[in-house]
Amino acid sequence: MRAVAAVAETLTRLRAEVSELHAHLPAYGLVVWTAGNVSARVPGHELMVIKPSGVLYSELTPGNMVVCDLDGRVVDGEHAPSSDTAAQAYVYRELPQVGGVVHTHSPYAVAWAARGEPVPCVTTMCADEFGGPIPVGPFAMIGDDSIGRGIVETLRDSRSPAVLMQNHGVFSIGPTAKAAVKAAVMCEDVARTVHLSRQLGRPIPIDQSAVDSLFDRYQHVYGQR
Numbered sequence: 001m002r003a004v005a006a007v008a009e010t011l012t013r014l015r016a017e018v019s020e021l022h023a024h025l026p027a028y029g030l031v032v033w034t035a036g037n038v039s040a041r042v043p044g045h046e047l048m049v050i051k052p053s054g055v056l057y058s059e060l061t062p063g064n065m066v067v068c069d070l071d072g073r074v075v076d077g078e079h080a081p082s083s084d085t086a087a088q089a090y091v092y093r094e095l096p097q098v099g100g101v102v103h104t105h106s107p108y109a110v111a112w113a114a115r116g117e118p119v120p121c122v123t124t125m126c127a128d129e130f131g132g133p134i135p136v137g138p139f140a141m142i143g144d145d146s147i148g149r150g151i152v153e154t155l156r157d158s159r160s161p162a163v164l165m166q167n168h169g170v171f172s173i174g175p176t177a178k179a180a181v182k183a184a185v186m187c188e189d190v191a192r193t194v195h196l197s198r199q200l201g202r203p204i205p206i207d208q209s210a211v212d213s214l215f216d217r218y219q220h221v222y223g224q225r
Contacts, residue, residue: 011076014065015062015065019061030185035104038050038181039088051065052082066079068085083143084142094152095156102177104188113168118134125186132160134190135155137171138166
């Protein structure tokens with residue numbers, strides 16, 4: 001509790017931010033019922049803020065977000081944390097550049113994950129956000145850090161901020177929780193678009209040099225700086 005007291009102002013802000021970001025998941029059709037979650041690293045501290053387990057999205061508030069350490073232990077909060085807590089804590093421990101992690105079961109992306117097939121980079125949006133195909137991570141059981149190990153194994157040397165965990169769903173990362181939510185939204189959009197393209201025929205690949213150029217432009221030039 002001493003650590004919580006030392007960062008009370010930051011935790012108040014992050015609890016509100018994480019709670020609000022969860023609204024994007026059902027709004028974009030990325031989750032149903034209580035599935036999925038958003039978490040955020042507490043900058044400068046070995047702590048994270050994450051969704052409580054099994055609570056409806058309509059009932060989420062800043063007050064019921066759970067604060068855990070990066071071993072997955074609850075340090076502040078009245079609810080049990082998400083079942084993905086150990087996995088996401090592992091990601092934060094292993095990838096210090098990650099400030100947010102999101103998990104969704106968005107239907108088109110899950111359909112690719114169920115096939116164990118990466119989403120090929122055949123659209124400029126995929127090149128922009130993911131810098132290549134959206135990769136597939138290994139099958140892993142829920143409840144411990146096995147999923148986290150698969151996420152890190154797949155994304156450590158990848159430009160993609162999202163991974164399709166085989167037979168499961170999407171895990172996305174970002175420098176902030178908002179960036180991780182954006183990656184999850186775009187992952188589902190790309191997965192849907194490429195699926196529709198395959199119904200019409202064979203999608204046309206984008207040359208790697210063009211993928212590299214598109215990714216660099218989007219990451220360093222696009223938008224307001």
